[in-house]
Amino acid sequence: MGIVIIGGGAMGRAMYDGWINAGVPENSIAVADLNADLCCGSADFLLRDTGQSKMVVLAVKPQYVASVLEAHAQLLNPGDIVTSVAAGVRLTTLNGLVSDTVVVARAMPNLAVALNSGTIGIAIANGVSEAMVQNLTSVYDKLGKSFCIDEQQIDSFTAIAGSGPAYFFQFVEHLAANCAHLDIHQDIADSIVTQVMVGAAAMLADTDLPGASELRNRVTSQEGTTEAGLKSLEANGVLSQLVKNCLIDARERARELSEIEYRHG
Ligand SMILES: NC(=O)C1=CN([C@@H]2O[C@H](COP(=O)(O)OP(=O)(O)OC[C@H]3O[C@@H](n4cnc5c(N)ncnc54)[C@H](O)[C@@H]3O)[C@@H](O)[C@H]2O)C=CC1
Ligand SMILES: O=C(O)[C@@H]1CCC=N1
Numbered sequence: 439m440g441i442v443i444i445g446g447g448a449m450g451r452a453m454y455d456g457w458i459n460a461g462v463p464e465n466s467i468a469v470a471d472l473n474a475d476l477c478c479g480s481a482d483f484l485l486r487d488t489g490q491s492k493m494v495v496l497a498v499k500p501q502y503v504a505s506v507l508e509a510h511a512q513l514l515n516p517g518d519i520v521t522s523v524a525a526g527v528r529l530t531t532l533n534g535l536v537s538d539t540v541v542v543a544r545a546m547p548n549l550a551v552a553l554n555s556g557t558i559g560i561a562i563a564n565g566v567s568e569a570m571v572q573n574l575t576s577v578y579d580k581l582g583k584s585f586c587i588d589e590q591q592i593d594s595f596t597a598i599a600g601s602g603p604a605y606f607f608q609f610v611e612h613l614a615a616n617c618a619h620l621d622i623h624q625d626i627a628d629s630i631v632t633q634v635m636v637g638a639a640a641m642l643a644d645t646d647l648p649g650a651s652e653l654r655n656r657v658t659s660q661e662g663t664t665e666a667g668l669k670s671l672e673a674n675g676v677l678s679q680l681v682k683n684c685l686i687d688a689r690e691r692a693r694e695l696s697e698i699e700y701r702h703g
Pocket of ligand 2: 596601
């Protein structure tokens, strides 16, 4: 199956890199972008070649998805797949722009797809055959781990997984910036903090080890340093409330985007 990614920005490029890393042949995948520097391979060839089925991945900003899909709709053949990774663009909008014979899905990846460590939510329109669902999820599993979800859950999935890496990076930035208060110079602070995070994430990913809560307990000696630090971090339940607000606000924005798209789509 050929893969054509439309939009070669942060996400489109990350997906391209992930699929190439996973062994997708270079002549079976292409990126099209208005900016020629962001294009890869020959999207025109893959889009027009009727000999093989194709998946078109819409990786443009939400407000451009409908017009981009409209412009490419006539190049889609029965059994071809369209997946939109745009936050807030509904399946009904996508379905309304292509023929009934084209399979339509939403995918919500995160940037870690570039390293095949992505988390990808997939919502597929009703009536799609089990074989096609398997086909689609197997393509996305090459980018990390995919989860089939109902479309009603995708705004929440976006808030947690799509945006998630940014929350982590923000925390890393705060840790690194605050090293200055502990007399650790910035030129090594970034490396120290990065290595701490990489090590902790590797422990979390190791299925022979317990989950986050037990791992935290293992670090935390009674009346020790971690306990003192965590006491401050968790004071008055503020952190938990901040995280809750963060997720709710991100989900709310995804919902707002759906409404904008609904009116224009
Ligand atoms: N950046 C992320 O971590 C994630 C992004 N997404 C979704 O991915 C989509 C793209 O986001 P980013 O990559 O961050 O944005 P971006 O701004 O980095 O990339 C968008 C690209 O689309 C191109 N483009 C615009 N109109 C086009 C057209 N008519 N034909 C071809 N290319 C066109 C632009 O030139 C740009 O390179 C958004 O809808 C976003 O909701 C989803 C999950 C995570
Ligand atoms: O910030 C955004 O809207 C996109 C969707 C999830 C991550 N980036």
